Each structure stands twice: as structure tokens, then as C-alpha cells.
Amino acid sequence: MKTKERRERLQNKGFTLIELIVTIAIIAIFSGVVLTFISTGSNTYRSTSSSAKVQMETQETFDQIEDLIIDVNRSLYYANGSGDSLGAEIKNDIKQSGGANSTGDKTFIICNEYKNGTGNSQYICDVLDWDKDDATIYYSQKEYKAASSSAGNETSVESLMAAEDDTEENAVDAGASESETKVKDLKMKVDRSVLATGILDFRADVSKVESDKIVRFQLSTQDGTKEIETLHSVSLRNTVEVKKPADSYDDAPSTSVGIKIINAPSSVDPGNSYTLDYNLTGNGKIDPTTIKWEVTANTENGSFPTADPTYGKLTLSDTASGTITVIVSARTVDGDMITSAPVTIPINGKNATPESFTLSTNSILVAADGLYDLSTIIKGTLSYSDNTTADVKNPIAWSIKNPCTGVSLNGSQLTVTDEAGKDSANGSVTLTATEKDSGANKSADLEVRIARIDLTQPVGTYKVGDAKPAGRYTYTYMEAGAVAQSRPSATNFTVSIKKTDGTGDYIGGADSFTADDVGEWTARISYDLSGRGYGTVKDTQTFRVEDEGNSPITINNNKSINAVAAGQTYQCEPNINWGFGFDPKKKDSLWKVRWYLKDTYQGVSITNTTNNKASLTVQAATKDFIPHGFIIGLEYTKYNKWEESSGIAQHYYVEKSVNVVYGLELTEDKQPIYGGGTYAMGVNMLAARPDGSTYKKSLTENDVKNNFWSNAKYDSKTGKWLYESQPVGAETKVLVEFKIYGISGVFYDDKSDNATKKSTYISTEVTMLPTYSITAIDADTGEEIKQLGTSKKIKFEVHAHYKGQKADYTVKWNDVQGCKSSTEEDQSIICTPNTTTDKIYCGGNVIIKTESGNITKSFNLTLNNTFSFWVG
Structure with a gap:
């Protein structure tokens, strides 16, 4: 038993080093697999959770929008811009996959009408504003009241949608017209607030609203680093129109609609492109397909797309400079053309130096x-x-x-x-x-x-x-x-x-x-x-x-005469010794002549008569009429035999330029003369040439054949005619007449040399100045004395006037007789008569100072049983 237990103990000694290393490696591998699975599951969960959240938020946004529009009963409106800067209307801007996002703000308006028991209507507009910069959709609501939807009250989209922060009731756009102020109780019902955030792009399609009652929306959102586009459709329950709010409430005629360019750049650069926008004013609608953008001034600086003139994309040329002027036009739904005011945009200069x-x-x-x-x-x-x-x-x-x-x-x-x-x-x-x-x-x-x-x-x-x-x-x-x-x-x-x-x-x-x-x-x-x-x-x-050898036309058989007098009729005839004559070289009868005027001349006419003759008349000149000179011509035709049908042997024209003397004029000396003095004047002959121009010729004694100017003679030294005046009273105007007959080189149609019949008169008026007088008065009493009497002292005064006024003059007295004494005083002399004399006599000179020199005259006076004086 003990052996067995010991053996068992020996066999259960623990892990070897190799076994331990292998075991640890297996545990590490297994732990890594488990951790990876846990991490992947965690990320997948987070990703799925985030995506689900975005989808849920997007769906919530769609649900809110659908709740707003599904029961709309009046109109929908979709346009560029936001607030009071609404731009062009949009029908459909749903983009395809991969398309670029919108470049500007958008507005979607849902309008409803609610009637109450009084017959009035309440108009409610739900407004969705998408702000591109904020990536946010804002919601607001406004209302106004009117008598009925057809009462003709009108307002503009700008007036209805403007002033997002205006919460006062009964507000009216301060810039609205008289018709626009008919809007009743306009007020902000729901202030502008956030509906959704994180909206990178907002698009809609209202093209099938009126036909199929369908609206489509497209929202772009951010899911991590990825952009998600979601499309959503809404089926409307009511039939509505796509109109601006004002258009949906009123039936105003389209003739009240206007168009204007908005948001134009303050300046543009050469080589760049800019998208312009427009806005409608007033009431009525336009056909969007008829919109046309045009460059009207400096067209070489830029253009709009020729393939699509409705697209407001302005492209500047690389060499553009100065300014460029554009307009936008369209037709209303009634077919009327409306055009915006022109907008001129400065073009920035090149940075490069010339x-x-x-x-x-x-x-x-x-x-x-x-x-x-x-x-x-x-x-x-x-x-x-x-x-x-x-x-x-x-x-x-x-x-x-x-x-x-x-x-x-x-x-x-x-x-x-x-x-x-x-x-x-x-x-x-x-x-x-x-x-x-x-x-x-x-x-x-x-x-x-x-x-x-x-x-x-x-x-x-x-x-x-x-x-x-x-x-x-x-x-x-x-x-x-x-x-x-x-x-x-x-x-x-x-x-x-x-x-x-x-x-x-x-x-x-x-x-x-x-x-x-x-x-x-x-x-x-x-x-x-x-x-x-x-x-x-x-x-x-x-x-x-x-x-x-052709003979020239002569006047009075004289080649040197080249002028005739006005107011005369002249005969034109070959072989004549007076008037206009012509002497052909060959003296036979196989020829004929025709007299003519080369052109039309003022106051001159000619009439051809029989036997190669003609009569030429020059009208007389008047104050407002001057006859012209003329060119008289003669057509000479010589025949082979007596009959004209025999053929022409010789044919030619002869012409003569003739001046017309239409009057005379005196050029006056412009100075007054005195009795017995001379007055110098020039005499000019006035004549006109064929071209109508006039000239003057100063006449000398050699130019005048016979002078009938009484008391006149020519002074060759001065080239003047001198008129010798007769002694006349002072301040007397004398009419001077000059009458002549015949001027060298000028022909008068008068064969009798009758001076009276053909004389010409010119006249002028001259004034005799100055005036003189002498008076005799009692030196003590001042009484006038008319005869020599018992007065102790007599005062003789000399008076002189020039140009109607008292002259500046002095008197020099001499040769005083019949006085025992005399005293000079200014222009007078005081005499004391001899007691035994029966006559007083005085003489002297009076000198008048004038602007052109002194005038000296001698005088004398006599006082006996009468008083008399003489100035000469």
C-alpha cells in the first residue's frame, strides 16, 4: 500500500517547464481571440447604434414635415433663399447619387385657409427655412386675416415671409405698395425655432403636386465620416397648387407681376463665373421655362449659357474689363413679357500691370x-x-x-x-x-x-x-x-x-x-x-x-462792258449795236442762235422770240431783294444748206458772265458842317455777281459819265466827293442828293441818253452845327435892350450851343466903337456909351472847344435904333 501511494506521488509531480510554456501560449491565444470578438462586437454595436440614431432622427424630421403638409388645402411653394430674400422658384432639385450639395439656403412654404362663421378667412403659412451655413431646418408660422379669398387683397411673398423676428400683430411691410397694405392682421403666430439639425442638404420635388398630389423630400445627414442621403415621399390628401402665398390667396391679374435681379455681386473678376438670382414682385405668375438671362451692355465681357438661358450663371471672359450690364426677362402665364431693370456690375481689374x-x-x-x-x-x-x-x-x-x-x-x-x-x-x-x-x-x-x-x-x-x-x-x-x-x-x-x-x-x-x-x-x-x-x-x-475765230457776246457792241443796271429790260440779237449782241464770223443765213441763261438766277429772266432774238429782264432792287448777276449764253448752229435737215456744219456755245449794278450808296463823313463849309462823302456802286455774292466799287470822277449832283465836285487827293453847303440857319438838316447817268463798264438800256429817265438817286442828311446868339441888356436891371437909349451901362453877351447843349467856349472882343469905356467879363462886355454917340459897334471871335478840335467863328454887332448881330 505504501509503495502504491509513493508511486502515485511520484507520478503526480506537477507541470514541467515545457508544459508550462505551452499552457501559457494556449491561454494567450485563446484570450486574444476572445478579446477581439468582444471588441468587434462592441464596435459593431456602437456603429449600429449610431446609424440607427441618425436614421431615427431623420425619420422624425420627415414625420414632422409630413404632418405639416399632408393636410395642406391651399398651396405649396418651394424656392431658393430664405426670409425676405426669397429667390427663384424651384420645381424639382432632387439630386442623383454623388451629386454636389446645394450652394444656398432654401425655403418651403405650406399655406392653409381656415374659414370662420363670419365669412372671414384665416390664412396660416408654415415656413421651413433650411440654412446651409447652420445645416439646420428652422420652423415658423405666420397668419393674416382677410374678408375672403377672392376679395383682391394682396401682399408679396417678401411682405408675408419677411421679418422673422417681428412678433408685433397687425404688422405690415413698410415698403409695401398701397395694394399690399390691404393685408389684415398680419402677425407671427409661431416664432422661428429649430426643427432639425445636422441637415447637410435639403431638396424637394413639387413638380407632381398638382398632377399626382405627391411631394418628395431629400435630406443629407452625417453618419460619422459618411454622408447619408434619404428620400421620402408624401401623398397629399387635398388638391392644391404650387404658388407663392400671395398668389394662392388672390386672383390678381398677372399683368401686375414684376421681376427683379437680387443678390447680384458688388463686383466680379475676369475669368470667373457667378450665379445670379431673381425675384418676382407684385401678383401673378410667370412661366419658368420662359426665363431668359441676357447681357445688354459690353457683351464681349461675359455671357450666360446659350443652351439654357434660364440658368443665371454669368461667366466673365478672361479679358473682361470695365463693367457688364445684365437683365432677366420672362413671360407671365397670360403671355405678357416682363423685364427687370438692368443691373450694371463693375469688373475688377487685372492684377497684372500693363x-x-x-x-x-x-x-x-x-x-x-x-x-x-x-x-x-x-x-x-x-x-x-x-x-x-x-x-x-x-x-x-x-x-x-x-x-x-x-x-x-x-x-x-x-x-x-x-x-x-x-x-x-x-x-x-x-x-x-x-x-x-x-x-x-x-x-x-x-x-x-x-x-x-x-x-x-x-x-x-x-x-x-x-x-x-x-x-x-x-x-x-x-x-x-x-x-x-x-x-x-x-x-x-x-x-x-x-x-x-x-x-x-x-x-x-x-x-x-x-x-x-x-x-x-x-x-x-x-x-x-x-x-x-x-x-x-x-x-x-x-x-x-x-x-x-468765234465772236464773243458783246454788250452795247463793246467787249469791255461786263455789267448792266437792275430794273431794265435788254434786247438780245445778233448783229445789234446795243443790248446783247453777237456777230458770227460768216455772214450768211445758214445759221440760227438760241439765247439762254446758264443757270437760274434771282431776279433775272430771259424769253426767246423769233428771228434769233430774246428779251432779258433784270428786276430792280428793293430793301429786301437784290437781283443776282448772271451768265448769258448763246447756242450757235450752222447748217450745210438752207434746210436744217441738211446737217450741221458748225455747232458751238458762247457764254458771257455779267454782273448786275443794283444801286449806289453814300459813305458819309459823319461830321456836322457849317453854312458855307464842305462835307466829304464817298460814292459806292453796289453790284452782284452770278453766284449771288455782292461787292462795292468806289466811284471816282472818271467812273461817272455825267454828274447831276449840285454843289459837288470830286477831290482826287482824298478820293472823296465834296458837297459845298450854302449858308443856312443853325441846327438845320439838309438833304443831299446825288444823281448820275452812266458808269464806265455798266450798260443802261437807254438809246436816247435821257438822263432824267434813267437817273439813279442816292441821298443823305447832314446837320449844320453849332448855334450862336448875342443879346444886349441893361447892366444894372438886366432888362433886354432893343435900341440905343439913356442906359448908363450896356452889357453885350455872346451865347454858343453845340449838339443841343451850352458849348465850352471863349470870346475875344475887339474893335469897340461908340463907348467911352468898356470892360470884358467872361463871354460878355460892358460898355458905357458916349453921350454924343448914336451907334455902338463891337466885333470879335468866339472859339468853341469840341472833341475833334476848336471851332472859331467871327462876329460883329450894332446897336442904334435897332439891335443886330452877325456870326460867320
Whole structure:
């Protein structure tokens, strides 16, 4: 027994070291597996618990929203923005998987109408505002009362939904119109409060509300690091419309609806894009599919999508500068077009600095005698330090760097006259262009080369039988003041050489001038510089073809007379010795003439009569009418035989330019004269030329054939006519008349030389100044003395007046007789008569001071049984 127990003890000695290590390893492995299972289970539990919590919160949010809308009986409205900044209406913005979240706030409005027993309605609007920045959905409720839903009361969405913190009852939008203030008892029923948080995105679909009564909502939430999108549908119990709250309460006509742009950026950057929004004002609805965004000013700066003009995405070009102006328009449901006010947005400038300014070309060719708008010809480009370029938008400022004859600038308008380009010194001009976009006033030069053409043949006067110039015509074409080496082909020029009346065949006719060529010709040549430059070079020359030995038109058989008097009728007849005459070279009867006026002339007419005669009348001048000069012409036709049908042997025209003398005028000395003095005047002949211009000719004694101006003579030294006045009383106006007959070089239609019949009068008025008087008074009593008596002292006073006023004068007395004593006092003298005398006599001079010098007159007086004086 003991042995067995000992053996058992020996066999139960414990774990060996190896057994112990193996046992510990097995325990460690088993513990790790158990711990991993526990950890995984714990994480799975936490994850499942968190996800379930998010799902529960999301479902609670959906349930609250569904409770708000399922029984809606008036309208739903879904739009961008929130509060008083509602934007464009949204029909459906449910996104597909992976789409980007919304970029702005959203508002969902649920409107109901509850009627009471009084016939009034209570309108309740539940408002869901999703704030993107807060990732929160806010809930608020407002109400207002009105007489009925069709009473025409109106308010705007802005007025109804604005002022989230406004809790005052009966509040009305301060900016509302008269019609908008008809809203009754507007008040906040439930203040704005949090409905749900952690909402990363809020979207809805109301496109099937009116057709299927279904609304879909889509919420994006955060589950750990993962974003979860949940879609929820609500089936409505009532048929409602998708409208703004005001639209759902009122049936106002759509013509009262307006549209405006909201939330436009204060400025934009080139190359960037911006989404613009709009808002509706007033009442009524629009068709969202007709919305159209447009750029109306500076269209090169940016644009909206052409494929979808309803999308308010404004994209700026890389070179945009200055400003850009946009509008938005749409049609109402009634088909009326509404358009917003334009909004102009400044464009921020490039940060890069302008380095250079270049023009679209540095040299142009322009025709002389032309006007050019440089703003349509030349464009400018700015180069920047970032290697970008931009066309300049503002008008370029132009100036002349080196002037030349015939070239001027007015803004961008370049004027080149016919005087430009005649030589190398005036063949081109350099202009400086300065841009105004960058503020750096960068400049560039433009060379303007001037092209011109000058006809050199035919010019001047040719005779019948002369050879026409070689090639019929010659010309000089110049560029930059020199004959062009590579001038255009002659076939590119337009040439016209015709008689002034439009007849004649100069180019296709004979090589020499014939009788049919007699008359005035006009030659024109032109070349359009298109493709080579700008404008048209052109020139016009006139030349004359005369019949060898043709007689000219004469007046009174005198070639030197070139003027006639107005108010006359003149005879026109060949072989006449007075009037308008013409003496053909060949004295036979195989010819006829026709008299004519080359143009229409004021106050001049001509009537052809029989036998090659005509009558020409020049009307007389009046105060408001002056007849013109004229060009009288004669068409001469000579036939081969007596009959006109025999053919023309010679045919030509003769013309004469005639001036018309319509009056005379006196040029006065403008100074008064005295009896017995002279008054200087000039005499001018007044005449008119054929172009209507007038001129004066001063007439001398040699110009006047017969002078009937009494008391007048010509002073060759002064070139004046002197009128000699007769002694007359002071302050007397004298009418001076000048009557003549015949002026050299001027013909009067008067064969009898009857001066009275054809005389011409001119007149003026002159005034005789100053006036004088002498009085005799009693020196003691002041009484007037008319005869010599017993007075002890007699005072003689001299009085002088000039221009109606007392003159500035002095008196010098001399040769006093019949007085035993005399005393001078100012302009008077006091005499004491001799007791034995029967007469007092005094003499002297009176000197008047005037602005043009002194006037001295002598005088004398006599007092005996009468008193008399003389001033001369």
C-alpha cells in the first residue's frame, strides 16, 4: 500500500517547464481571440447604434414635415433663399447619387385657409427655412386675416415671409405698395425655432403636386465620416397648387407681376463665373421655362449659357474689363413679357500691370479730300506683365505728332483736305494714339500716308482742230507725297469726260476736236482705295473747246462792258449795236442762235422770240431783294444748206458772265458842317455777281459819265466827293442828293441818253452845327435892350450851343466903337456909351472847344435904333 501511494506521488509531480510554456501560449491565444470578438462586437454595436440614431432622427424630421403638409388645402411653394430674400422658384432639385450639395439656403412654404362663421378667412403659412451655413431646418408660422379669398387683397411673398423676428400683430411691410397694405392682421403666430439639425442638404420635388398630389423630400445627414442621403415621399390628401402665398390667396391679374435681379455681386473678376438670382414682385405668375438671362451692355465681357438661358450663371471672359450690364426677362402665364431693370456690375481689374500698347496696324493709306473715323479703322491692344493681352474698351485719344498741310484731328475724326499729299513734306502725318483703359496712358504711333490723284490732261482751252491729248487723258497718282512706283492698273480707275450739260463723247470721238466739241467740258477721275487703303482718290478738272475765230457776246457792241443796271429790260440779237449782241464770223443765213441763261438766277429772266432774238429782264432792287448777276449764253448752229435737215456744219456755245449794278450808296463823313463849309462823302456802286455774292466799287470822277449832283465836285487827293453847303440857319438838316447817268463798264438800256429817265438817286442828311446868339441888356436891371437909349451901362453877351447843349467856349472882343469905356467879363462886355454917340459897334471871335478840335467863328454887332448881330 505504501509503495502504491509513493508511486502515485511520484507520478503526480506537477507541470514541467515545457508544459508550462505551452499552457501559457494556449491561454494567450485563446484570450486574444476572445478579446477581439468582444471588441468587434462592441464596435459593431456602437456603429449600429449610431446609424440607427441618425436614421431615427431623420425619420422624425420627415414625420414632422409630413404632418405639416399632408393636410395642406391651399398651396405649396418651394424656392431658393430664405426670409425676405426669397429667390427663384424651384420645381424639382432632387439630386442623383454623388451629386454636389446645394450652394444656398432654401425655403418651403405650406399655406392653409381656415374659414370662420363670419365669412372671414384665416390664412396660416408654415415656413421651413433650411440654412446651409447652420445645416439646420428652422420652423415658423405666420397668419393674416382677410374678408375672403377672392376679395383682391394682396401682399408679396417678401411682405408675408419677411421679418422673422417681428412678433408685433397687425404688422405690415413698410415698403409695401398701397395694394399690399390691404393685408389684415398680419402677425407671427409661431416664432422661428429649430426643427432639425445636422441637415447637410435639403431638396424637394413639387413638380407632381398638382398632377399626382405627391411631394418628395431629400435630406443629407452625417453618419460619422459618411454622408447619408434619404428620400421620402408624401401623398397629399387635398388638391392644391404650387404658388407663392400671395398668389394662392388672390386672383390678381398677372399683368401686375414684376421681376427683379437680387443678390447680384458688388463686383466680379475676369475669368470667373457667378450665379445670379431673381425675384418676382407684385401678383401673378410667370412661366419658368420662359426665363431668359441676357447681357445688354459690353457683351464681349461675359455671357450666360446659350443652351439654357434660364440658368443665371454669368461667366466673365478672361479679358473682361470695365463693367457688364445684365437683365432677366420672362413671360407671365397670360403671355405678357416682363423685364427687370438692368443691373450694371463693375469688373475688377487685372492684377497684372500693363507693359505695352500696340495698334492693329502701324501705317495706313488714306485718300486726300476725305473724312475718316479712326475708331472704326484702328483697334488697340494692351499687353500685361502676366503675358496676357486685352483689347482696349475705352476710346483711344488721338493727337498729331508731326503736322502737315491739310490734315486736322477732332477727337477720332481725321480730316484730310484736297491740299494734302502734294509733296514729300506734306505726304504723310504721324499720329499718336493713347489708351485710357489701364490708367498708365500707354502710347503708340500711327503713320498716315496720303494718296492723291491729279488730272494733268485735258485742262485749259482747246480750239477746234487741235489734237486731243495722247491717250485722251493723263494723270499723276501719288502716295506719301511722291509718285507711286507701284500704282494701280489704269483699268481700276473710273474716268468720265463729258460736256457740262452731260453730252459729248470725248473718249470715243475723233482724235481732234471738232465743231461739235465746242463748249465747257468736265473731266473726272477716281480710284477706290479699298484693299489698299481707305477712301477714294479723285480729281475734277474743266476745260473748254472754242471755235477758231468765234465772236464773243458783246454788250452795247463793246467787249469791255461786263455789267448792266437792275430794273431794265435788254434786247438780245445778233448783229445789234446795243443790248446783247453777237456777230458770227460768216455772214450768211445758214445759221440760227438760241439765247439762254446758264443757270437760274434771282431776279433775272430771259424769253426767246423769233428771228434769233430774246428779251432779258433784270428786276430792280428793293430793301429786301437784290437781283443776282448772271451768265448769258448763246447756242450757235450752222447748217450745210438752207434746210436744217441738211446737217450741221458748225455747232458751238458762247457764254458771257455779267454782273448786275443794283444801286449806289453814300459813305458819309459823319461830321456836322457849317453854312458855307464842305462835307466829304464817298460814292459806292453796289453790284452782284452770278453766284449771288455782292461787292462795292468806289466811284471816282472818271467812273461817272455825267454828274447831276449840285454843289459837288470830286477831290482826287482824298478820293472823296465834296458837297459845298450854302449858308443856312443853325441846327438845320439838309438833304443831299446825288444823281448820275452812266458808269464806265455798266450798260443802261437807254438809246436816247435821257438822263432824267434813267437817273439813279442816292441821298443823305447832314446837320449844320453849332448855334450862336448875342443879346444886349441893361447892366444894372438886366432888362433886354432893343435900341440905343439913356442906359448908363450896356452889357453885350455872346451865347454858343453845340449838339443841343451850352458849348465850352471863349470870346475875344475887339474893335469897340461908340463907348467911352468898356470892360470884358467872361463871354460878355460892358460898355458905357458916349453921350454924343448914336451907334455902338463891337466885333470879335468866339472859339468853341469840341472833341475833334476848336471851332472859331467871327462876329460883329450894332446897336442904334435897332439891335443886330452877325456870326460867320
